[in-house]
Amino acid sequence: MSLSQKAKEKQVASPEPEQPVPDDEADSGSDASDEEHDVTATSSSLPAASTPSTSSKKKKKKKRSKAVKALNALRTGHTDGIPQSMVNAVLEKVRAEGGEEAANADAATVRMALEQMKIKDVIQGKAGIGGKNKKDTGDHKFWGTQPVPQLGEEAPLEDGYIEPSKPPAEVRQDPYPLPKDFEWATVDISDPAQLREVYELLSANYVEDDDASFRFQYSAEFLEWALKPPGYFMEWHVGVRVATNKKLVAFISGVPMQLRVRDHTFTVSEVNFLCVHKKLRSKRLAPVLIKEITRQCHLKGIFQALYTAGVLLPTPVSTCRYYHRCLNIKKLVDVHFTMVPPTMTLARMIRLHKLPESPRLLSHGLREMEARDVPQVAELYSKYTSRFGMSHIMSKEEISHIFLSGGGEGPRTTSSWKTPRERQVVWTYVVENPRTKKVTDLVSFYSLPSTVMNSDKHNLLKAAYLFYYATDVAFAEKAEEDGHLKKRLMELIGDCLIIADQCGFDVVNALTLMDNVPILQDHRFGKGDGMLNYYLYNWRTAPLAGVNPTGDVAAGKGIGVVML
């Protein structure tokens, strides 16, 4: 959930006192020309981000004495420790998002809302966003030391790195120290026993929803598929073991990928699966894990990263919301994933969500993707995703890995859309024009079940996640304006829902990214309570359109990367 949303929610019962709007303009004065970067900016081919004058605040802050700070606080009339830049950023967002509160929003209200959220504790490093339990990575003390845009920072004038790449000699050679009794271990995902250990660690300790009702249960075959893309580094599968019995108690991973952010393309580490055993949450292992994976990336000459989190950290490049298309209504109601609205019956809800029994495009060339499709799919995918602000540049090997290698074991028959194969984690379909034999469309989803934690009847929620798709309809002129793209995506994603339904999934999840936003409502996706924040490490760029549009970019279209 984004800051501004929390601020808005807080307004539900919040008074809007008449207070003078604090004026903090004097703050960005004398030492604003104090440029920190560019001094050593020669070791990388990547550009350094150029940011507005306030970006040098980090350094300014270091320089400024306590006395000056106190004086400033007195002069500006607020002692809550909330920077005016943050207040302004929130205010701008609240106003931009409209709603009836927008008219009443003023700096004082925002400041008050932020104060009530104890945002200053986060800024001052006393607490993490989302409460103490989410402190591990939310701790600003940690993120304040990292090359990430800080909360409230203004958008950069030009995209680029925050700190320059280090020459190999300057990269730290020794692992970061761990608390006593723990040791680093590279996890060999190719070893079934070690893969099993990661699976077990995550199954018992990984991400849960806010009510602790569901916890991700990534399967071992999923983890192997996700962690071993072409060009992966074993050293980026970082584990922490108990020194005495070698039990795996923490994990973090990175995989290399080519990322395009607006006009720049560079290699990043896609960081995922950060997990610390529940009993060790107080040991502050997460920041050490992040530092260690960063060091491992530096050792391979990679200085940028892409990662996502449900929690708010400094600072998302975009925020997307999950939407859910319920398939198995009765089960989803039973496990309290959803509820029957008081205005209808379960019977009606079931009827409203009923899907046809076979994919509609089956008679128009829809079939499972095969190895021979890789060149065409690579071209289609590349062209289609270039329409988004950020995308994953995939080689043919990656296309083959991502769309085919997780396809499970067993025969691929013309009816395999209704029966999942053993160990299948990804479902990829193409539409081949029967006449021209050209692949015109691609659609895929992956399987990510969750453990149901408080139900006697069910123990597994089978969720399909909408993955990449593409269609050549998008390349026609005015395809979006005249609704042709939406019509085609309704068909493609509609068939995706039908296949997931036939394969026994309970729900299909989708984020407000790519071209999803216009089709969610028509396909009876309902709004989820989960947000997914996208982050870039050591890269500055203006916010990308996710759940909200940015500038003239429609909602969703800033993000073309789907994380696992």
Added chain:
Amino acid sequence: MSSHVLSPAFEDAAFYLSGASSLSAVSNTIKLELYGLYKYLTVSPTPTTSRPSILDFAGRAKWDAWSNAGQTYGDRAADAESRYLTIARNLGWNEGKEEDVQTVDFSSISQQSKEYGSGGGLGNSVSTMAMLEEQSGSAISDLAISGDTQQLLSFLGAHHEVDVNETDENGYTPLHLACDRGHTKVVELLLSRGADPSIKDPDGLTALELAEISGHDTIMSILKTT
């Protein structure tokens, strides 16, 4: 309502609620009521904007709450204020007592809540359907949906005029809803008060068919033996 002058107590209560830790535990229904009352009292009797779209669940619910407050209280602003203060008192506001919002320890509150699984880790996030505590528009329907037999019993005791076979604005009798949700005790109570199992819902389904679709076997056998 423009003639109504808000009391200092209202300002005080509003300030208290803006920082009250107890608010995090109350239902959306109460929060929305507070919101509606607050807007009604401080901005205008009815919403000043058009109703947000159906996709904006939260915005729409807030708009509805505001509009509802306007309809309920009309020009009786004093009653609205008194209702606001009552809720505030229930949530721990003490009139005249200077509650120091600064001392509310938010971190200790979150510590009391259950342990989160992720530890705020990097990765995907688990999401479930966003819930909104809507109402059916009928008190007896809400009771049939909630399955609270005691409450339903006292409601029927207090409202002898209520016809248990009357349909709510969505076209459902209390028996339809109790059979659909699987509340066996409520079904028995309603039948004993003369509920008619042969009435069809707007989809043409009887109470028995609703119980069957929802898989409530006990209710099915009760209905079959009635």
